[in-house]
Amino acid sequence: MDITYLETERLTLRRFTSDDADLLIELDSDAAVMRYLTGGHPTAPDIVREQHLPNIIAGYERWRGDLGLFAAYEKDGGAFIGWFCLRPEPQGPLDEAELGYRLRQAAWGKGYATEVSRALLGRAFTRLGIRMVWAETMAVNHGSRNIMEKLGMTLTATILTPPDMEMVEGSEHGGVRYEITKEQWLQQ
Helix, strand or coil: CCCCCECCCEEEEEEEEEEHHHHHHCCCCCCCCCHHHHHHCCHHHHHHHHHHHHHHHHHHHHHCCCCEEEEEEECCCCEEEEEEEEEECCCCCCCCCEEEEECCHHHHHCCHHHHHHHHHHHHHHHHHHHHCCCCCCCCCCCHHHHHHHHCCEEEEEECCCCCCCCCCCCHHCCCEEEEEEEHHHHCC
């Protein structure tokens, strides 16, 4: 079975497998990567192995491999750089999907998030029957907000900080939600 999901100019996205736990553990152990998610605290390895990875893999079956969370690799050299997701809320409509990513520090500032996110929007709106894509981040996460704006996404809401994120730097400012519809994407 081909586990490749998407290719861009510089990256390949593929499905995660049960052998990929160490990649996720390493990514979630970097305090800078986790800054706006957990305040820099790592995800426990047993949580990754026993909960996160099985849920990621189950998503491929749930969404017929069309949606989910995908491992990203550089085409030149094959380095794992993180993951990207395009997936609906667990109980949400299938024509609305979340766009997200988590990248290693070594991949920051190279334009990968914008490159792959553009490709994912194209796939969502031309092949997958998605009518709206949304993304959320902390209000103080200016890097992610800039990417959302480069993609043509529009700020649609402010979000209260969930109780489990109140320890995160900047949590007092809450979060933001950006959206883009198929019609808006087609007009770009």
